Amino acid sequence: MRNGRLLKVLALAALAAGLVSTAAAQAKTTITFWSAYSSDGPEVKQLETVIIPAFEKAHPDITVKDVTIPYNDLHQKLITAVAGAQLPDLVRSDIIWVPELANLGVLAPLDTTMPDFKTLSDSVFSGPLATNAWKGHYYGLPLDTNTRIWVYDPATLSKLGMSGPPKTFAELKTMAAAAKRKGVFLYAEGGTGGWNILPWIWSGGGRLTNDTYTKASGYLDGPKSVAAVQMLVDLYKAGEMPNIIVNPNGGLGAYDGIFQGKYAATLDGPWMFAIFSSAHPDTKLAGSLVPAGPGGSVSVVGGEDIVLTQQSKHKQAALEFLRFMLSPFAQRQMAEAGQMPVLKSAEGWLPTIHAYYDTYLKQIATARPRTPTPKWPQIDQVLNTEIAKAFQGSETVQQALTHAAHQIDALLQ
Amino acid sequence: MLPTRSTPSSSNAKLPEARSASLGKPSARRRRDVLYAYLFLAPGFALFALTILYPIVRAFQISLFHWAIVPGAASAFVGLKNYAHALHDPVFWRAVANTAFYMLITVPSQIVLGLLAAVLLDARMPARALFRTLYYLPVVTSWVVVALVFRYLFITEGGLVNWILHDNLHLIPHNINWLGARWTAMTALGILGVWKGVGWSMVIFLAALQGVPRVLHEAAAVDGARAWDRFRAVSLPAIRPVVAFVTVLLVIGGFNVFISVYLMTNGGPVDQTQVLLTYMYRQAFSFLDFGYGTAISFLLTLIVFAISLVQLRLFRRPAGER
Numbered sequence: 226m227r228n229g230r231l232l233k234v235l236a237l238a239a240l241a242a243g244l245v246s247t248a249a250a251q252a253k254t255t256i257t258f259w260s261a262y263s264s265d266g267p268e269v270k271q272l273e274t275v276i277i278p279a280f281e282k283a284h285p286d287i288t289v290k291d292v293t294i295p296y297n298d299l300h301q302k303l304i305t306a307v308a309g310a311q312l313p314d315l316v317r318s319d320i321i322w323v324p325e326l327a328n329l330g331v332l333a334p335l336d337t338t339m340p341d342f343k344t345l346s347d348s349v350f351s352g353p354l355a356t357n358a359w360k361g362h363y364y365g366l367p368l369d370t371n372t373r374i375w376v377y378d379p380a381t382l383s384k385l386g387m388s389g390p391p392k393t394f395a396e397l398k399t400m401a402a403a404a405k406r407k408g409v410f411l412y413a414e415g416g417t418g419g420w421n422i423l424p425w426i427w428s429g430g431g432r433l434t435n436d437t438y439t440k441a442s443g444y445l446d447g448p449k450s451v452a453a454v455q456m457l458v459d460l461y462k463a464g465e466m467p468n469i470i471v472n473p474n475g476g477l478g479a480y481d482g483i484f485q486g487k488y489a490a491t492l493d494g495p496w497m498f499a500i501f502s503s504a505h506p507d508t509k510l511a512g513s514l515v516p517a518g519p520g521g522s523v524s525v526v527g528g529e530d531i532v533l534t535q536q537s538k539h540k541q542a543a544l545e546f547l548r549f550m551l552s553p554f555a556q557r558q559m560a561e562a563g564q565m566p567v568l569k570s571a572e573g574w575l576p577t578i579h580a581y582y583d584t585y586l587k588q589i590a591t592a593r594p595r596t597p598t599p600k601w602p603q604i605d606q607v608l609n610t611e612i613a614k615a616f617q618g619s620e621t622v623q624q625a626l627t628h629a630a631h632q633i634d635a636l637l638q
Numbered sequence: 639m640l641p642t643r644s645t646p647s648s649s650n651a652k653l654p655e656a657r658s659a660s661l662g663k664p665s666a667r668r669r670r671d672v673l674y675a676y677l678f679l680a681p682g683f684a685l686f687a688l689t690i691l692y693p694i695v696r697a698f699q700i701s702l703f704h705w706a707i708v709p710g711a712a713s714a715f716v717g718l719k720n721y722a723h724a725l726h727d728p729v730f731w732r733a734v735a736n737t738a739f740y741m742l743i744t745v746p747s748q749i750v751l752g753l754l755a756a757v758l759l760d761a762r763m764p765a766r767a768l769f770r771t772l773y774y775l776p777v778v779t780s781w782v783v784v785a786l787v788f789r790y791l792f793i794t795e796g797g798l799v800n801w802i803l804h805d806n807l808h809l810i811p812h813n814i815n816w817l818g819a820r821w822t823a824m825t826a827l828g829i830l831g832v833w834k835g836v837g838w839s840m841v842i843f844l845a846a847l848q849g850v851p852r853v854l855h856e857a858a859a860v861d862g863a864r865a866w867d868r869f870r871a872v873s874l875p876a877i878r879p880v881v882a883f884v885t886v887l888l889v890i891g892g893f894n895v896f897i898s899v900y901l902m903t904n905g906g907p908v909d910q911t912q913v914l915l916t917y918m919y920r921q922a923f924s925f926l927d928f929g930y931g932t933a934i935s936f937l938l939t940l941i942v943f944a945i946s947l948v949q950l951r952l953f954r955r956p957a958g959e960r
Binding site: 310473475477602617 | 796
């Protein structure tokens with residue numbers, strides 16, 4: 226009898242426990258977060274093993290499902306998801322896609338959705354924040370920022386008998402010729418799009434468009450822009466730059482070339498250091514400012530924003546995670562993985578994490594954004610196609626940039 | 639179907655009369671048979687309508703609009719403007735030429751090499767099963783993997799192809815920029831297509847060759863026919879329908895080339911190696927111009943449809959020939 230009673234009690238207890246745990250599971254909210262954090266370096270690991278567990282510990286009722294997608298596929302994946310109404314709650318979007326997504330109407334305006342938007346937006350750098358603005362509203366908050374600096378392997382330079390990186394356009398030309406004589410390309414660039422070419426146009430004193438982003442003719446094909454691109458074309462035609470600038474797929478990639486000592490340098494963001502320290506720990510890279518031309522040393526702003534989608538069913542939970550990603554803790558964790566933080570308060574501690582951040586902070590002070598327009602993917606394709614013609618020699622630099630400017634004028638209308 | 643079964647010896651020329659004769663006296667039993675036949679066809683047709691017909695109709699509809707991709711958003715009707723755009727777009731025509739070039743170099747090579755491999759592997763030889771598997775292996779390998787491998791083979795500095803031709807055999811004076819120019823890149827893509835596809839045509843040809851009655855070969859041999867004559871006069875006529883089948887499918891496959899181009903050149907440099915599907919993909923998924931993208935894919939469908947019709951006509955067995 227006693228045994229039978231005990232059994233009954235146990236059964237009831239088990240049932241109750243089961244019910245409670247089911248109820249708890251039901252109360253738990255799952256939010257989905259898409260990003261292109263890289264698994265070549267430590268970014269994904271940092272997100273999955275440090276940041277998300279810390280967030281879930283602080284918010285036991287929220288589960289974060291993170292989906293990492295290779296950068297080159299993320300834009301297509303987002304577009305497909307827009308068409309199929311299958312967007313996740315949160316996206317870490319490249320800053321150049323935010324106007325496009327906002328223009329499609331699939332993002333929630335954070336300035337009207339978040340009561341504490343002003344507090345958060347005041348805590349981040351204004352340049353990266355501006356990339357979230359579209360038609361009078363802010364559709365996201367910056368998550369990380371970056372720019373391109375001159376990244377080189379000092380060992381290759383010393384083999385070439387060179388004491389340091391080129392500081393000016395003039396030094397770049399002399400050193401590229403000297404490196405060629407020893408069978409090394411001083412500078413490798415993997416394309417002719419805006420990300421690749423704009424640092425040279427801006428450092429050369431040229432422009433892509435006017436200040437209101439409505440016209441490229443007279444700017445992109447102005448004499449200073451032409452001279453800057455001409456310098457690169459001359460280097461390429463003299464055999465002093467590898468062919469990946471025209472044909473990124475057909476040659477030895479910049480990372481492989483630098484690792485093999487065939488290239489001395491490229492321009493790239495801070496993740497390159499993180500990737501090399503995990504993939505090629507024996508290659509100790511160094512960074513310096515983009516060689517200065519008549520316009521100074523001016524690079525291009527890159528980075529990612531975190532955006533909330535309109536179709537998110539758990540906006541409050543998603544915003545909690547968004548706030549967490551902007552917390553000093555998460556920003557610092559990602560800084561260790563090679564992602565530059567956006568918090569103003571980070572300026573003090575950032576160079577203590579990695580020495581190379583110092584150069585990035587200096588470079589970003591003068592860096593400029595690409596044209597904020599939903600048409601950026603088309604503009605970038607125009608730059609890619611038309612400028613490559615100048616490198617191939619089917620058009621002069623002036624012709625190529627004039628053709629590009631006309632097409633971009635039409636896209637900016 | 640039915641009339642030919644009832645008169646097995648009738649040739650195609652007699653078909654219309656036979657059909658009208660049987661249709662002239664419909665019986666209840668026949669009507670029931672027809673009903674059953676349609677019932678059995680219905681699930682397959684429903685699937686076909688859902689997965690093939692509906693997307694085609696929908697694609698045509700999208701191609702007439704400046705399509706807004708967000709569900710529920712209003713799209714502007716533009717009529718045939720997307721088609722007019724394509725016909726005046728030089729990159730579209732280059733993509734047509736490149737696709738045709740790819741088809742023209744891959745289809746004949748796959749047929750000739752596939753047939754050659756099939757004939758060799760049909761003969762008695764040691765390790766025959768091993769060779770059959772080896773030839774078929776590329777077919778089941780992932781396109782993505784082999785496209786990336788081929789990209790590395792054809793890289794200018796340090797690629798295996800240049801290393802063999804230049805550094806080892808000294809056949810070329812300097813490294814060829816394979817993927818950097820239109821025709822060398824299209825050739826490299828064609829080589830990949832042939833390498834990947836030969837095994838498939840080989841398997842189909844092999845199955846057909848094994849179906850050719852041995853007695854015919856033996857009779858021809860007795861008559862003094864040599865190997866080449868036997869192949870030409872016995873095997874080839876017997877597998878003619880299979881050759882037609884393989885050709886039609888290869889041509890369709892050639893026009894649908896995408897993954898290898900997307901991964902090896904992505905249509906570059908300067909749109910020199912665009913094929914129809916990579917160009918369509920860029921318009922739709924990079925530029926969000928789904929109207930133009932679907933117009934391109936619809937034009938591709940029309941081209942493939944027209945070419946397939948011509949081929950089926952050409953391959954149709956002349957009346958009376960058996």
